[in-house]
Amino acid sequence: MNKLILTTAALALTAGMSFADTIRMGTEGAYPPYNFINDAGEVDGFERKLGDELCARAMLTCEWVVNDWDSIIPNLVSGNYDTIIAGMSITAERDEVIDFTQNYTQPDPSAYMALSADVDLSSAVIAAQANTIQASFVAASGATLVEFATPEETVAAVKNGEADAVLADKAYLTPVAEGDADLVLLEQQELIGGGVGMGLRESDTELRDKFDAAIASMKADGSLNALIAEWDIGEQF
Incomplete structure (x- = not known):
């Protein structure tokens, strides 16, 4: 499968940071305003801005990986990337296969x-x-x-x-x-689904907790609501 990998330095590498701190963020790149490929060939949209900010707050370096929607969960499970951040609604069926962070959008009609x-x-x-x-x-x-x-x-x-x-x-x-x-x-x-969250492998509990804390901090300081309003995603928190 052809995959486009786009690298962003969400946070400069600090002393002692290991290779494990480079996180591959899997997205579809075809679902605006959540995610899309811009004229420069880069991942863009609400989730690109959100993901970069979450990585910065979690002190992680991010690489963006584009993957077709129909195989986005299998390729997470098989290790082709570390997260899914692709407008994916949290559902009980998906939660049987992968884990989710808390939602970063409200359920969107x-x-x-x-x-x-x-x-x-x-x-x-x-x-x-x-x-x-x-x-x-x-x-x-x-x-x-x-x-x-x-x-x-x-x-x-x-x-x-x-x-x-x-x-x-x-x-x-x-x-x-x-x-x-x-x-x-x-x-x-x-009104279906339980809001959108980041998908992760069930074994990656530490990474889930880092992103959970980052999402919570953006909710607390209002920056997530500002991003939701900027991209007209839906109801704010």
Whole structure:
């Protein structure tokens, strides 16, 4: 699998710091505003800024690793990187395989987007990115689910008639709808998932605790809320 590795010096190396203090941060790089690749070819977005700040507060050096969403958990478990910071909602099913920090966003509503506001969602064909909370929700709802590997493909499916609507995080769909006159963000929303957190291997309890403490410190001093507001992620803490 092709992987793009981008290095950031979140904090200068200090005397005595070991190689183990270099942490590989796995992200998708395809889900703005959470994470995306900018024009310079670098990981950018809310989670890039957040991750760099968390590493600085935890006194760790970060490397950013881009990985496709459909294999992002298996490649964490197999050791290709040390964390997942990729708009991943905390769910009981995922928590059986990996560990999570506390949430760094509140549960964000999932929204539907279609070509018309008159779509009957109860009988619609609904697109969702594979292995997401939205795909699981649609499958359980009784509607017809069509899954795609990337969020861009779910939007394309609506535009080319493969699907009647797409279900995804409202924070992702809102700017897409605002930038395309053919697309409509529907009023109906779904509140699913338990907020977004960092994923780690279950054995990495010390690393989890370091990031937990860093997230807690950002909540306490208001800097996390400022970042959430800057990137329009959703409700603040």
